[in-house]
Amino acid sequence: MSGDHASAAIAGQVRHVETLLERRGLLADGEIDRRIDEFLAGGSPANGARIAARAWVDPAFRERLLADANGAIGEVGLSMSGGIQEQRLKVVANSDTEHHVVVCTLCSCYPIALLGPSPTWYKSEAYRSRVVRDPRAVLAEFGLQLPPDTRIAVWDASAESRYMVIPRRPAGTAGLSEVELAGLVTRNGLIGTAAV
Amino acid sequence: MSRINDVGGMVGFPAIVEETDEPGFHADWEAHVFAMNSALIRRGVYNLDEFRDAVERMPPAAYLEASYYEKWFAAITTLLAEKGVATPEELTGG
Structure with missing residues (x-):
């Protein structure tokens, strides 16, 4: 897959799974951003x-x-x-x-x-x-x-x-x-x- | 038997493309996939070897078509379904 359309589609799917994991208590508030920052700074x-x-x-x-x-x-x-x-x-x-x-x-x-x-x-x-x-x-x-x-x-x-x-x-x-x-x-x- | 990820020595792939000043991630969703995977492994929902295995057992055509983080996202959703965290329908929002 490539291009803006495909990228928008997968971005939506990722957001959906992320929300589901938050609701099930498998992701804490702000955890995603914290892990991204740590990785990029690491x-x-x-x-x-x-x-x-x-x-x-x-x-x-x-x-x-x-x-x-x-x-x-x-x-x-x-x-x-x-x-x-x-x-x-x-x-x-x-x-x-x-x-x-x-x-x-x-x-x-x-x-x-x-x-x-x-x-x-x-x-x-x-x-x-x-x-x-x-x-x-x-x-x-x-x-x-x-x-x-x-x-x-x-x-x-x-x-x-x-x-x-x-x-x-x-x-x-x-x-x-x-x-x-x-x-x-x-x-x-x-x-x-x-x-x- | 080799899986599709075992590409060492294989011929027929396109030329190597080097991107100048490449960012760590090319889109926000890639960074989110990376962080989600890291969180799930640290919580013990699955381990790193299971994750790698889930990438490597993707159907060959899907593996070759997917970008790097598309492979990761496919592996994450495969494992979430197999571990019973959510059904495939819930994961796709269907």
Whole structure:
């Protein structure tokens, strides 16, 4: 379904079910709005970017992060336990010989606490089906041309396990502070569909 | 046997479309569906695995036609009926 008419129709159906749940005591007053606000305020790619920048400037943190991401992200005040259930996090780091990219082929599993709401393309059948079959071509469509000898690892997230990529630190950034470095990191870089 | 959601490696889907400056939700009803699901799981009306299963056992044609949050809403109403919270007629307002 698409278009304004279809959208108005489903909006009405959603409102109807919501009212029914309120009448049956399964939704409290204001609960919907509160949960929406919490979700939108809860995570953003700035969180993932902070982790990446710390990993760039602190080799010991990087090691802890790659060995035990759930524990290490606590050092920068982040956690994977804020949602409905705690999720296992694995962080993988790009190098000059290997590039990592994340997908959820079965649905839409994504580290929301670290990246915020996922983009529609991440949840699309188009991305989920193709990135495991031909990652090099998919990355090229995102504007990321990898050398032919760069190995590509595709990580398939699941209900219990989430993944995040640490991009390679760009050249010429030796003089930047950790905060400035974090400002270079994008959401797509943390998914693996951009260089940084 | 794979279900329709198991699309890894499948061919024939359209090109990947990246939206610039994409909002968290594209319409209010999407945000409401998200919040409703979260509330129902936290209340124990159903759990996260049941929810995921309800999306994944949608009829294949309906699954492929539905947008992301349309799938969620379909799964929520399926589970509300199966759990006896409301009849299908009550849920559709019929």
